[in-house]
Amino acid sequence: MRTTTDTPAEGRRILGWAETLFPARVVVFLTVLGVYLHLGVNMRLVFWNQYDLFLWNDRFARDFMVSAGLPVEWLGKLWLQPCHQGWLGALVVVVVLWGLFISAEAYYSRIELRSRFRFTWLIPTVLLAVLHSQYTFSLSGTAGLALALAASNAYVRVFGQRWWARLAVFIVASMLLCWTVGEAYYTFAGCCVVYELLVAKKRSLGLSFLLVVPAVTFGIDTGLFHVNSTYLHCDIPEVSYLIPPHGWERWALVLLYAYFPACAMLLVAKPAAIELWNRLRQRVDGGDGGRIGAETEVTCDNPAGQPGCVCQKTTFWRMGARTIWRWVLTPLLLVIITVVGVEFSGSRNVKRMLAIDYYSSHRMWGDVLREANGLPSEINRDTVGQDLYLALYHTGRLPYDMFSYPPSRLIVDHGYGIRGRLLSRKACDLYLELGRVNEAETILHNAMEQHVSARLLLRLAIVKMVKGQGDAARLYLNVLSDDMLYGPRAKGYLEQLRKDPELAGDREISNIRSLMLRTDDTHFVYGPGEDRSLVVSVERQLLSLLEENPQNRMAFEYLMALRLLNMDVKGLVAELPRAKAFSYSAMPPLYEEAAVICAVDYTHDLVMTETSFTACGWPISQETAWRCNHLHEIEIDCRGLHNRRAERMAASRLKNTYIFYYFYGSNQSR
């Protein structure tokens, strides 16, 4: 018995289908892109930057239905979820882009049979590759474009020739697309207009489309505005990433939207242009030689892209060496252009910042320190410095190595939650760890006013649980329990709260509780500012914590770090007795250096004997004494410390020390 696939015709047909659905160049490009996204970009960081909240319920989805273009944002958020798994996110991007390219090629083949449309995909591939290398580019942009092109392809293929039917279909499709994909709708409209005007030659219909487009846009906006204004509790979602998108990304997307209809126009005009060119050449040369397009003209009755139409396409298996070279060279060229584009876009720095934030948030302190090594100067150190100091503290290296890295603010300028998600997250986590729970709560509430996110909700729930306000915590956890990522954790907390309302058995909650400030220190930490606003003293906040709990090691090391950074050596020495509460095997060298500087500059309490060396009453180790001696030698050699030569020498001999920071390093930090 013979199956249908046994016949050569059926085999060719299947091959035709495969070539239509998986053109070799698209497969090559998407494979390279997929591997690059997974290994080079790290989709987890894309997720980390873009993810805020995705609740799997109708109330959340409803917020995305009341404004044009928001349904595709919802879809983009849905497609962002797999990015949490890294490789799965890369796969999703590849699949969406595959849909985009297939739709585009099918559309092109419908409007211009003889075209090879190879050039049409060069710019989109580069742009899409560069855009998806950005951690700030939303999947919804690509998804919207893919939907618009799929709709364009469906429009030019599926519907009959009656003008009223086409007009009706266009209006309905326009309304749907305008609502779902927003600005990408113009791509659909452009493709349809080009088809009707230049391919189907139905000029009146094409021109009427041009009138339909603004009418539909206006109608949808007005209608949805009415729906929106009568909806209650409806928050129109806004983009609020940890690191916000670049301005040029939007223009790149607009370029992509415009590119496909423009390309269609070019394709339609191409034969006429070639013909014109050939006529001109003929007139000039008087012969037929060098006629452009002669080799590409192949007649065919089957529309391209349909199953079985393989006659005018060169299959991969029938290619010659020259063609294969072209197949290899083109992607290679694209890769080079893309790499250059990515380099210039600055996404590497964004990746570095996100990686540090990600590792810090996941308490991967070793990775934070690894990423913080050799940070490029373009990165604002204040955005990563806080994570760096936190990592140093948690690895026990803060009093030893804090000047091994470029100095930055110890506590980020969070503006109590109004300076964006990235800084809010950092400040909130730091305050929680220190034990200043009320400050963390204020930051979280203010940040929630800017933008709701799952991480904020979870932290608010934790704050409320720490403060023993289980009912309020339950409210946040109820919301969060529908989140696709944090839902299970929220449900776990709800179950815990049900069993043990005080959460006495939860280690994380107990840890924060043990450090939590319990005495109001408002009078102590606030002071009048320049206008009638109030100024909070971070130093006093740390002192309050230490007064209440002298065992709060983090508060102590942060207080000392703050005084080191502020070059308040006298203040540091005054707090040194508190160090006895902690199990330092020996006085940390940075504190020793500060004590020596204090003794020299202020108290003149420096005692050196053959067997011991004390500064301000504190014993100084041999290593620190040597470092001080180096400085003394440099001073003698260079006839003072404040000259370039002395600085160069100090940089080579006293690198990563507090002494160097005190005399030279603070200038660099500024």
Place this chain on the structure above:
Amino acid sequence: MSRRICYISLASAVAILSLVFGFWEFRDPVMPAESMAAHRLPQIHPDYTGTVIPPNICPLNFVIDEPGVSFRVCIRGTHGESIDVASRKASVVIPIRPWKKLLEQNRGCRIGVDVYVEEPDGRWVRFDTMENRVATEDIDSHLVYRLLGAVFTDWGRLGIYQRNLENYDELPILQNASFDRGCVNCHAFAGGNRPDRFSIHVRPSAKARFDGGMIAVANGRGFRIETRSETAPSFPTYTSWRPETPLAAFSLNNMGQFLHGAGAETREVFDVKSDIAVVDLKSGRVSGVDGLSDPTRLETFPTWSPSGDYLYFCSAPALWEDTSTPPFRDYDQVKYDLMRIPFDLETDTWGKPETVLTAEKAGLSISEPRVSPDGRFVLFCMSAYGSFPVLQASSDLCLMDLKKDGESRHRLLQNANSSQAESWHSWSSNSRWFVFSSKRGNGLFARPYVCYVDDEGTESKPFLLPQKDPSFYDTCLKTYNVPELVCGPVTVEEDVLTRPIFSEPVDAISRATRPVANASDTTSVRLQSATEPSPRKASPP
């Protein structure tokens, strides 16, 4: 031919299945014939048991917090047909028409709610009947409130909304998305809870393109009234319209705010300075009153008696002379007295302020007084200190019977109060109901509660404003602020309110075009040394 038969068969099958499913789903539920008595009330939320409900309220949907696989509820009154509800989920959504009919037929009577829960083994458990009483008096049909997040020192989206209490319709009156994310607050309606005459206050955000101020609405038109002057730069805060006359008293509060390092409540808001002024909405004239702008005292929360003969207000001695540095030390020592001042409309004269109840006698600070429309009761908040009861868990509602004298004149409403903050109360036009914001339940987000008061001033157990989705409040991250009862819907469109925000101030509702500067010249409110705090730093909720 065969294909056509195929299609017809398929369509018929779908239609039959739909009919069967529809019949099954929407058939009248039958209460279980046999059930086991639990001998206790069922656990439900919100708590709709043992309360008094208005005959015109929408159904009190609730969630049964009992484990089970199927649920039946029977609501029955002394008169009329009972309502049976069946559900596989624990949410009980009562049909609105039979409910309205049942309440109408049972005015002044009790209604009972029987709850049956089917256990996994197929046995039904019957709980004790939950009983509520239907009052004879209606509640005003609409509630207007501000919805905002748990605002701390900054705000995002907020707006003023109205809710039809007879169903679940909720519509925005003014959302801050319409005016540069500014702040909108302290809506106040004219006497008799009229929805056609009211005022709101708007304040600019950091990037706003408008000045802010009082927006008054009358006869379907909105006007911005400039109440500030160089000597009184504060925005108006709390406003009260004098009944039947275009005269409104408002407070000018210069607020300070700081954060507590420890404790349940993180914020503290206090008045650095405050005075009360009066605006004649006809002439646009803003004027100070001697007894209401005493430099040695903080006056706030003006509210007219229904006759308009008295203006009630709260007043406390100003404990700090120097307002350039925040008065931290004494903020929790400020306690407000309840006072009133007589006013004669005919002669346009004010009398001497009288003390109605001193903080010393009450032992607590008095704030937010509201006189019932029948003039008999004054409802106010009592809290440990200050004039921001919404941030104090100690804040409780207190009722004063103006017909009585002596110690029994005022009392805390034990049935209405909770361990969390109660504040922002509003009387219905018939004086039998009041709505207030309470933080009971979570301690952070305030919810509107409805409470019945009989003619002797005895309050019933309050109940939470019902929602169509009974678990709505479980995930609602908005606080209900300043709930105000009104007799009908606010019909002005949003642009009637937003247009004046961006336009030049008009100093009279009669649309007189006299320059505002004249009005400011007459202002005698003293806030000379005070500077307005950054509008994003203090938002009085």
